Amino acid sequence: MRNNGIDCIVAAPSMIPKKSGVKIKNDRRDSQNLARLHRAGDLTAIYVPDPEDEAMRDLVRCRDDARHAARKAKQRLLSFLLRHGRRYPGKKNWTKAHYNWLSDVKMDHFAQQITLQEYIGAIEETNERVARITKTITTYVKEWRLEPVVTAIQALRGVSLLTAVVIVAELGPLTRFAKPTELMAYLGLVPSEHSSGPTIKRGRITKTGNGYARRALVESAWTYRFPARVTRHIRKRSDHLPMLIRQIAWKAQVRLCEKFRRLSAKGKPTQVVTTAIARELIGFIWAISQEVEPIGHLTEEAL
Template sequence: MNNLSLQIQKGEFVALLGPNGAGKTTLIEMLEGIQKPDVGFISILGTTWKENETFLRQNGAPSGLEKRGLDASIYHKTKKPTAGKIPRQNTDKIKTDKRDAIKLARLMRSGELESIHVPSEEDEAVRDYLRSRDSLRLDLGRNRQRLMKFLLRKDIKYSTTKYWTVSHYKWLNNLHFNNEILQETFNDYYSRVRVQEENLKSMDKKIQEIAESEPYREKVGILRCFRGVDYLTAMFLLCEVNDFKRFKTAGSFMSFLGLVPGEYSSGSKRKQTGITKTGSPRLRRILTEAAWQHRFPGTGSKIITARRSGQPALVVALAEKASLRLHKKFRNLQLRGKTPQVMITAVSRELSGFLWAAMNLVA
């Protein structure tokens, strides 16, 4: 069985084909500097793949092979190594595509490369839509800040209620400036906010439609049994994590999210640091937001009861257990004098473990 290593840099390919086995890598074929490979080159890869059951190891950017005629069944056998877990030596100060291809081939042969999960085309499209919605949310926040800072510079202040409530919007609608240029400036800032708010509502409606359709409907229903998890949070979890079964334990899922504490220990000395933050910042944010719902007891909620209607009994029991445990966790940490950041991080970490258990319970 042969291994194929492919180093890719914006259309330039360095391919290395070598056999399995101990000892130094033997080069069978080296293809360097191929600009936009044609169908002939792809057919070579395809033939090699079928005959030798080789695996394509891709480091970094997308290769685009799936769009250049490579059979889909072959492409989906590819394994992409996790860039952050590729072993590196501090003494190695020379980096070239040829050296990278050789290193990847050797690491692949020895089994030291850990591959990432490649989502399907449909999941990737939905994930991009969710990320676009997240970008819009950030832009809306910035434009709201710009509007309020503009008014603050003109010594126009609002202190009746919180910002962006019905009363606040009425106040903004009634604002007028004597200076024509200032009025145009205010209209521009305010119109951006209103347009983006409408776009955000439209995207949220579309996300709910996607969540209620196949193949997401069943999994979204399971996740929504938990307090703090609604359509948006559930869809982010499904599209960013994709397959919960690839995590063998709840601890490995927490580690994937970057919610576990780091450690720097040696001998009898043990030192734990803050959370590693190695996973997706989006997932940590939405889980933290969901965890805030567990500040209060979750008994008697009509909304949660309606969500759990028709769901598997095991999932409902697990969600109820999570609600009681997480609130107790929050209260215990609060009584111990922990800061809100520490409390909510601990609760979100345990919440992620319950979500992992629910998805694997049904599977």
């Protein structure tokens, strides 16, 4: 459409204003209504990723599906062993000692032994698939146009390579958000609100937007329960980055670790504290992304 000189957007159906009293719906009325709303600027256009960005997102989601399959395979094996009274005496499952114990387990019947081996084989297969996809991601990200952003946000605590790839692949260029509060609302990390007049009533977070990126942020926020410090892994990821980005990352770590401790001391539930940290963490990720361009050069202000 755009190649023919026609202005075209993709509107989010959930954000299209609708009249509750209108009970007649057909194509003619819908097209007229969309034309009026578009002319008035009341339609919310969704972000359409580039083919390269969408390809990376597909690969990231493929890995997530493989991890889910691996987790389900492990649950099936544990349920099978528990049903037959086989309990691992160690402290932690899926370690080398646990796999050695699985190799020594003997079932009462031949069919059950075959079932056990098939369950173990399914786990090994899914683990190999996750490792294979992970290796592909680490290789492909080096050629990705958003690789500089992925590298820069790894200066933050709790943001490893895979976490950074998930966030950037799911959200695209973060410079498309004018301010961090827009990004927080886009991810559904802001509280819902039903206020009227002097009464202010806020509830749980909205959980709108991208659930993959929101889950990755919450997992990263959990690392801020420890005191702030630049660990060996963080230093390795950020040594080659500009001083400005490292300063933002350290400022984020000091602030978020202190906030985690302060909210926990007030008796706030851990889930609430972690969500609050995740909301501010994406703000610091946005700040770092503003200093990095997809082509890999810092902005003039940063230089």
